[in-house]
Amino acid sequence: MIIYELICPKRHRFEGWFSSAEDFDGQKDGGLLSCPSCGRHDIEKLLTAKIRTSGPDLLPAVRDEQGAAQDNTQESxxxxxxxxxxxxxxxxxxxxxxxxxxxxxxxxxxxxxxxxxxxxxxxxxxxxxxxxxxxxxxxxxxxxx
Incomplete structure (x- = not known):
């Protein structure tokens, strides 16, 4: 699941939840997105931090060295x-x-x-x-x- 902050030309800001980036692109290209305030369809994404809504809820308290190295590589x-x-x-x-x-x-x-x-x-x-x-x-x- 990906959450985007969206904006219309009238500067109404709102949140959209999509199953993937491709899902957002498909809905936007298909004219399926609209501003809940004014109904405009020319919606743009705002720059936001990436939010992950799936995966483990808790991190292990202790990690082996290989796991830590993999995490550092992923974080980089x-x-x-x-x-x-x-x-x-x-x-x-x-x-x-x-x-x-x-x-x-x-x-x-x-x-x-x-x-x-x-x-x-x-x-x-x-x-x-x-x-x-x-x-x-x-x-x-x-x-x-």
Missing amino acids: GDLQELIEYVLMNTENVGREFASEARRIHHHETPYRNIRGTASRRETEELLEEGIPVMALPIPPQSDWH
């Missing part, structure tokens, strides 16, 4: 996948991140997923203003393992 792969997704699905606004996030939040510019840099103070101010932001340090690609 997951992190690399997340970073690549962010880079491919966001616009880099650089040091203008805080001001651009405010403009998007106040509907002064079209909605889009952005990334950039902000100071700790700017980040705290954005959060206090109710503007959702997330710190995601992206290491140089040469450091990806």
